[in-house]
Amino acid sequence: MTEQEEIQPWxxxxxxxxxxALLGFAxxxxxxxxxxxxKTAEPVLPEYQDRQ
Structure with missing residues (x-):
């Protein structure tokens, strides 16, 4: 008989x-x-809003 290595579960x-772990970290x-x-979004400046 031949010896076979046990296959481990995943x-x-x-x-x-x-x-x-890498995917979870990403x-x-x-x-x-x-x-x-x-949280830190800057509001639209009034000068820029008036230009449009």
């Missing part, structure tokens, strides 16, 4: 969790950027 692999950073953009 959640036991380090690289799967690394990719998931989503979190994007949401935080949107939050900051809305």
């Amino acid at each position: 959640y036991r692999h380090f690289y799967v969790w690394l990719v998931i 989503v979190s950073a994007s949401l935080y950027t949107v939050y900051l953009a809305h």
